[in-house]
Amino acid sequence: MITAVETTSLTKKFGGFTAVDGITLTIPEGSVYGFLGPNGSGKSTTIKMLCGLLAPTSGRALVLGMDLSSGRKLREGAGYMSQKFSLYPDLTVAENLELYAGLYGLSGANKRTRIDEMLEFSGLADRKRSLTATLSGGVRQKLALGCAILHRPRILFLDEPTGGVDPKSRREFWRVIYSLSGDGITVIVTTHFMDEAEHCDRVAFIYGGKLLANDSPSSFRKRMPGCLYEISGRDTMTLLGNVKRRSDLPLIDANFFGAKLRLLFVSEYDFAKDRAFDGYESKKITPSMEDVFVRFVKSGAEEGRA
Numbered sequence: 231m232i233t234a235v236e237t238t239s240l241t242k243k244f245g246g247f248t249a250v251d252g253i254t255l256t257i258p259e260g261s262v263y264g265f266l267g268p269n270g271s272g273k274s275t276t277i278k279m280l281c282g283l284l285a286p287t288s289g290r291a292l293v294l295g296m297d298l299s300s301g302r303k304l305r306e307g308a309g310y311m312s313q314k315f316s317l318y319p320d321l322t323v324a325e326n327l328e329l330y331a332g333l334y335g336l337s338g339a340n341k342r343t344r345i346d347e348m349l350e351f352s353g354l355a356d357r358k359r360s361l362t363a364t365l366s367g368g369v370r371q372k373l374a375l376g377c378a379i380l381h382r383p384r385i386l387f388l389d390e391p392t393g394g395v396d397p398k399s400r401r402e403f404w405r406v407i408y409s410l411s412g413d414g415i416t417v418i419v420t421t422h423f424m425d426e427a428e429h430c431d432r433v434a435f436i437y438g439g440k441l442l443a444n445d446s447p448s449s450f451r452k453r454m455p456g457c458l459y460e461i462s463g464r465d466t467m468t469l470l471g472n473v474k475r476r477s478d479l480p481l482i483d484a485n486f487f488g489a490k491l492r493l494l495f496v497s498e499y500d501f502a503k504d505r506a507f508d509g510y511e512s513k514k515i516t517p518s519m520e521d522v523f524v525r526f527v528k529s530g531a532e533e534g535r536a
């Protein structure tokens with residue numbers, strides 16, 4: 231395995247507050263690697279350190295074999311799409327591409343070719359003189375991605391690229407991510423959409439600045455204990471209350487999932503024999519990344535390891 235990123239106890243403090251707390255991980259080259267965690271868990275701060283935009287307080291990060299203190303060379307090999315700011319809304323599509331091409335040091339025929347290619351890539355060849363502010367969220371994010379890959383980086387950092395993007399455009403955006411990964415580019419992407427984690431080769435669960443665990447989505451699912459059931463019917467609120475009060479149930483956890491309940495039992499459970507579930511529909515389900523994440527947070531399992 232060729233390693234794209236290797237961190238050791240990577241830590242960032244802002245004053246007395248620890249935003250990223252001793253993260254150690256390895257990211258194989260060519261993979262799609264997801265950072266998954268709630269707001270404020272330290273995803274963006276970690277990405278910024280891996281891009282060389284923010285110096286770690288302690289610990290180390292090697293990106294494409296380079297220690298981050300040597301900054302400049304990495305910037306040539308890396309593309310970064312920031313969460314908060316990536317395009318100037320009051321510039322045209324073409325002007326934004328020009329700007330990034332300049333930042334990445336492209337010039338001459340190569341610059342013109344790449345700008346044309348990225349106009350095609352983002353589906354904006356006939357809108358290059360449109361103001362960026364007039365683009366829809368999904369199209370804007372595709373243009374921002376086009377800007378981030380103008381210089382053909384080997385590693386791409388995408389910080390919440392699908393924030394504010396509708397589900398259809400999100401799926402399309404993920405197809406683009408796959409095709410980049412298919413070309414051998416390592417893609418590191420943050421999200422708090424749990425379903426997007428399913429698209430990644432590996433996922434790191436980040437919580438409170440710590441790496442709770444990292445694994446492939448399928449291995450994560452196998453690490454879930456017991457049997458998970460989804461219960462639907464009227465007044466699941468009362469049912470949840472009743473279920474939680476009972477001490478005879480071999481229950482590991484019980485949560486709402488929309489209006490339905492998710493019950494995690496130690497092993498298979500025969501609902502037909504339990505009067506409390508009369509009138510409810512129960513169905514054994516495969517845990518989603520959200521179920522797995524919730525489980526990891528609750529059990530505090532494997533903290534800092536992985």
Ligand SMILES: Nc1ncnc2c1ncn2[C@@H]1O[C@H](COP(=O)(O)OP(=O)(O)OP(=O)(O)O)[C@@H](O)[C@H]1O
Nearest residue numbers: 244249267268269270271272273274275276313422
């Ligand atoms: N420059 C800074 N100064 C002080 N605190 C900061 C700074 N940048 C981030 N933080 C804090 O560090 C924590 C982690 O922030 P970060 O932006 O990395 O989280 P995140 O996981 O990307 O969240 P989100 O999902 O909202 O984007 C937050 O509590 C944030 O307020």
Ligand SMILES: [Mg+2]
Nearest residue numbers: 273274275313
């Ligand atoms: Mg963030």
